[in-house]
Amino acid sequence: MKIIVAIKQVPVRDSNLRIDASGHWIDEDDLSYEINEPDAYALEEALQLKEKHGGEVVALLAGPERGSQTIREALAKGADRAIHIECDDLASLDTLGIANRLAAAIKDEKADLILTGLQSDDLGLGQTGVVLAELLGIPHATIIMQVEAASGSIKVKRELEDGWFQHVEMPLPALLTIQSGISKLRYATLMGIKKAKTKEVRRVSAGDLPQAAAATVTIERVYLPEKKKETQLIDGSPKEAAAKLVEKLKFEVRVI
């Protein structure tokens, strides 16, 4: 089975986000980046499917040079090779523009299965995978918590709201968007890190791909949410704050 996993770099969790001078996006200068969390689970699922059924795992990333680090980590964990669409203009594209690039870069790969995370921690639009499936003309399913592959088809477990699930079967090739927690993430081994250095990374320049249409939606302004609720902030040393909070819980909330 040939599996392509689309991965994205996002600012590391708990980064101190500052809005840039233009007010359109965040200041990226001092940020460090890591793999988007659901994408890490998508990669894990791909590696497990390969271990069970054989085949190949190809990591796919669109982004600037810093993306090489995340690609190296995917290769160290066990991806066989990678495709890096090199571009600095992601912020100016919409989902359709990005999915178009991804589709163009992999159309000759003839993958059986394409996995993506269900959404990114930065934009959170949750559509790159679904739109990619549409552009490739293959079926898809989202928020996946389990994948069982048979020959020519797969059965997946979709997460629904409120603790409900559903099994869905579909023919291959197909695209799935993977939910965090589908399985336990592995760490790269020393051996894996060594091997990664010898693995192939195909670099595709965005300029060589078909020109994407102009974005249909644009971000006009990024800002801190204005607070609507009056939160009583309790200050002091941990001990003082704890004592004050207990007073509130006793006399205002009346749960003690």
Added chain:
Amino acid sequence: MSGILVVLEHRGGAYNRMSWEALAAGQQIASASGQPLSAAIVGNDLEALSGELASKKLDKGYRVEHALLKDYTADGYVLALEQLVKKLEPEFVVLPHTYQVRDFAPRLAARFGQVLLADLIGLRKDGDNFVFVRQLFQGKLNADYRHPGSRPCFLSVQAGAFRAESLEAGSASVESFAPQLDASSIRSKPDAPFREAAQTVDLGSAPIIVSVGRGIKEQDNLPMVEELAQALGGEIAASRPICDNGWLPMERQVGSSGQTVSPKLYLAIGISGAIQHLVGMKGSKTVVAINKDENAPIFEVADYGIVGDLFDIVPALTEAVKKAKGA
């Protein structure tokens, strides 16, 4: 092109509550832009759902009916709604941001060369156009979006962002729309939805819940929070990553994929307050948040907050609770 089309969701013969919130958003766009509002439901045999739809303030209702739409599939919904959108040529298509909408709406929008402006928390008219507000970075920042060019403009709205109570009543005719579908174009076969093994804890009825998030860092640190829960006489619960890691069983997960709770006291420790968590607990009577990040979105729903390191505050709080209880 003109008009607003709202697509409503239903399951097991009843409307999803978020459908009415999407309709409220649709009414807001309709009254701001002076355009007609229509709403559609998709399925098979929708007669019984028509009555409630007809009692809302809208210009027209549509039952998109076909035997192949009996169970939800992305292919079926995309094909059927593509035909309805082509017929009505609305300027806006509004949907509730449910898991089902996440599944099909991006694909539907792509058929029209559009993207879905997903998970909106607000919108307002500005000049001839609209500004759409959505969250970035899991609620840490907001962004104003514009969709200046071609139509239709596809929108989905976040749970709780528009108020179903503000929905205006009226009377509308609901007509049937029969899309052209054939079985071979529906590639996936869904089974019936199911729940995992019966739950042994019922967080829904707990008066006090102490909930822990990724701020706790390691499983070995959990006893600290369990001790506080015990001192308060509350149940322990968690955000998703804690259950994903297997540190607590999934039945203790609060949020859109987990349990919905409304205790007298919900104490959120090291939880950032992503929307998928908030929808499960914002009905709590009192929310207390402990977080080192003063801008964490959890403070948006908190009545009381302590900004600081949970590793200092939680033990101090356990001590103080014990002392107050005279133990």
